[in-house]
Amino acid sequence: MHGLINRAIQNFLRDTYGGSLWVGVVRHAALDFDTFEPMLSYDPALTDRVIGAATALLSRPRETLLEDLGTYLVSHPNVEALRRLLRFGGIGFADFLHSLEELPGRGRLAVPDLDLPALDLSETGPDSFCLRCRSVLPGAGHVMVGLLRAMADDYGALVLLDHEGEEDGAEIIAIRLLARDFAEGRRFDLALARGA
Amino acid sequence: MMDGGTLRPEPTVPPPALDRLMPMHLWLDPGGRVLSAGSTLAKVIALPPVVADEVPARLFDLFDLRRPGGVADMERLRAASGHRLYLVARAPGQPAFRAVAAGLPDGGVLMNLSFGIGIVEAVRRHGLTEADFAPTELAVEMLYLVEAKSAVMEELRQLNRRLQGAKSEAEERALTDTLTGLRNRRAFDQALDRVLNQMQVQARAEADPAGFSLMHLDLDFFKQVNDSHGHAAGDQVLVAVAQVLRRETRAADTVARVGGDEFILLMPGLTDRARLCAIADRIIAGVGRPVIYGGAECRVSASIGVTVAEAGIRHDAARLLADTDSALYAAKKAGRGCAILSGRGEMIPPTACPPGEAGDRR
Known part of the structure; x- marks a missing residue:
């Protein structure tokens, strides 16, 4: 698993639960280092061990932890760069949904060896969608649920999201777009202010 | 072999459709006057709206055509059809553009402009949004790449700093006697x-x-x-x-x-x-x-x-x-x-x- 993903999980645990939890995770997961380097690659089993250790230490279900990770990736100020990169996906939330299939390609444009989940979006009705998510990380669909919920907030859209389990090796997420312009949403300037 | 004078009509594009496809176009009459300008271009160079009963602005008053050299009138602009043109708006502090021109049957010219490499600065200065670009344009992808590249570079810079620190520490350790802290x-x-x-x-x-x-x-x-x-x-x-x-x-x-x-x-x-x-x-x-x-x-x-x-x-x-x-x-x-x-x-x-x-x- 790419270091960027592992580092994102590490930062999420640190920023949300504090440095001492991360120290505990390092010990519990028997890592032989205390920090993931974002630009190196790691055995995928390590990622799973880290998530397993965190759920054990926090006594939280894996699904909710992963969903919180997804929300963190979009809404925490420490990962503003990622939120911005995601916002390049489209003008509105519906546009963004349609751009999801391009997400792994966009990731590779920036970091050629970055393996993001394969995403497949189909329209199941007016303003209803079904997202299929395939990843080496079990439960990646829950990360997507958290991320989509936070992105909907970011765009000011109102959505209903439902993780409907697994089918043919893909996690299924049902999406209902209830209102495109429900709230103001967060500002997004195409170009960063100089010095920002 | 004319079949009763049913001439196939020339396709015409109404300005709103033109604007949707090319929000940075300029449509010029044979005298170089602006008949229509794309909304994004008009915003960037602060071009007043084209009104029927006013004398339209002229291309060569609005822009300085830098390259290729000598394109200073409509005849030479038509001759440069299909070539890449570089032009700068005459108003101070304006960005440079690249453009392509195509001669029209009536002697006019249709031009399409873009920001080229100065896009990040132009988007920042004029607060452009995705809606200001044609959906087929790769401008937004370019902006995305610039930011993604900067984010990755920043990660690499930090990695290098950490490695540098670890290297000096290891070097120091390799030269130190651990018990006394003296050199070895x-x-x-x-x-x-x-x-x-x-x-x-x-x-x-x-x-x-x-x-x-x-x-x-x-x-x-x-x-x-x-x-x-x-x-x-x-x-x-x-x-x-x-x-x-x-x-x-x-x-x-x-x-x-x-x-x-x-x-x-x-x-x-x-x-x-x-x-x-x-x-x-x-x-x-x-x-x-x-x-x-x-x-x-x-x-x-x-x-x-x-x-x-x-x-x-x-x-x-x-x-x-x-x-x-x-x-x-x-x-x-x-x-x-x-x-x-x-x-x-x-x-x-x-x-x-x-x-x-x-x-x-x-």
Whole structure:
């Protein structure tokens, strides 16, 4: 698993639960280092061990932890760069949904060896969608649920999201777009202010 | 073969459709007057809206066509159809554009402009949004890439900084004796090499050369401390000796622990025998003070061999070390707890030191 993903999980645990939890995770997961380097690659089993250790230490279900990770990736100020990169996906939330299939390609444009989940979006009705998510990380669909919920907030859209389990090796997420312009949403300037 | 005059109509594009496809177009009449301008372009160059009963702005009043050179009228603009054009808006502080022109049957010209490489600055300055670009344009992807690249570069920069820090730390560790914090054998060898090289460079440059001295120190009775009080006591003694050596030397000196109870001092620029004797005696006095460990008194003494590497002579590291070694051996033989100076092959006991500087020798 790419270091960027592992580092994102590490930062999420640190920023949300504090440095001492991360120290505990390092010990519990028997890592032989205390920090993931974002630009190196790691055995995928390590990622799973880290998530397993965190759920054990926090006594939280894996699904909710992963969903919180997804929300963190979009809404925490420490990962503003990622939120911005995601916002390049489209003008509105519906546009963004349609751009999801391009997400792994966009990731590779920036970091050629970055393996993001394969995403497949189909329209199941007016303003209803079904997202299929395939990843080496079990439960990646829950990360997507958290991320989509936070992105909907970011765009000011109102959505209903439902993780409907697994089918043919893909996690299924049902999406209902209830209102495109429900709230103001967060500002997004195409170009960063100089010095920002 | 005309079939009753049913001429196929020329396709015409109404301005709103043109704007949707090319929000940075300019449509010019044969006189170079702007018949319609794309909404994004109009916003960026602050072009007043094209109104029917007003005299329209003229292309060459709005823009300076920089390249290819000489495109200063409509005839030459039509001739440049299909080529890449570079133009700059005449209003001050405006961005540069690249453009392509196509001649129209009525003698007019249709042009499409873009920001080219200056896109990030243009988007920032004019607060452009995705809606300002045609959905087929890769402008937004370009902006995405610029940001993604910067984010990745920042990660790499931080990685490099961490690696640099880890490297210096590892290098420092590789040169340090962990118990005493003094330099180790490796560090001493490097320091000796450095000072010998420096002497050669100075000799070649005929600069004022400086010599140096080596002091090889071996603890007496250290084995007895270890045997009767344990290794922890021995370690405590070594740490105390290191403190004495640090205290009696200057920052520029190299103080290394090179064996279990062996230390070497390299003192650049110091060749004065009287000063060397004084330092050796102070070290012997300091090391001779008992160390209390676990209520027990641990006593060692120091034997020291000293070699002076005079300036102006080509020295060999192995030879210098051998000289220092034999001086140390002589000091041990002379009854321990004393220093012997080996200069030009001869042994000079420290009793030859000027009176009053000999310290409390045993």
